[in-house]
Amino acid sequence: MFGNLVRYLDSVVARDPAPRSRWEVLLYPGVWALFYHKIAHRLFNAKLFFLARAVNHFSRFMTAIDIHPGATIGKNFFIDHGFTVIGETATIGDNVTIYQCVTLGGSNPTNGVGGKRHPTLEDNVIVGSGAQIIGPVTIGKRARIGASAVVTESVPEGATMIGVKARSTLVSAETYAKKFMPYGTPCKEPCEPAPNQRVDELEEQIEMLRRQVTALASAAEEEARARKAAELAEPACKGV
Incomplete structure (x- = not known):
């Protein structure tokens, strides 16, 4: 367990140049929100919904991050700063990075059936600050969602999305954006x-x-x- 924590903290340090040590990362609200979510998620899976919600509300009060207990989150998930909302049926893969004020929101089913209504973020996705990803869309591996983009359709692997409504940049996904990109938004690189x-x-x-x-x-x-x-x-x- 301690080894997993160290690996997680190191993964955050690798994506954020601000902390001087792992101890600083332990004070990040995103780290605490993820910790509380793990508790709430286990309670949710055990059908202890009220307790799960109680932990969720306490976490939101402490961190300003709202992760529904039903959301499924993979390894090394990092929320930088906070003020993020993640819906019940959202699925997040490994090594995903989300910046502040992001919403993984749900669609409004007209048939009255809940089902899968929140986004799926595959491995190594980066979501820039203020981005809104709405509905049961899939964001492919290594995709980048630029700051303040609004995404309502699935995004192919490796694509960089910008704008309202988000559109893909005219860059080959096979040769670009393979490394980590802060805020999911290219700066000074050839883009569109x-x-x-x-x-x-x-x-x-x-x-x-x-x-x-x-x-x-x-x-x-x-x-x-x-x-x-x-x-x-x-x-x-x-x-x-």
């Missing part, structure tokens, strides 16, 4: 040429059109002045 590149192109086109319109307006004014001057000069010529 759009939308910034497309916005720049549109701004250049708008500026070119503006210059053309200005030039046409100036030419029209010059032509109008020349025509008026010619009309004023015509009677004088006739008098001569």
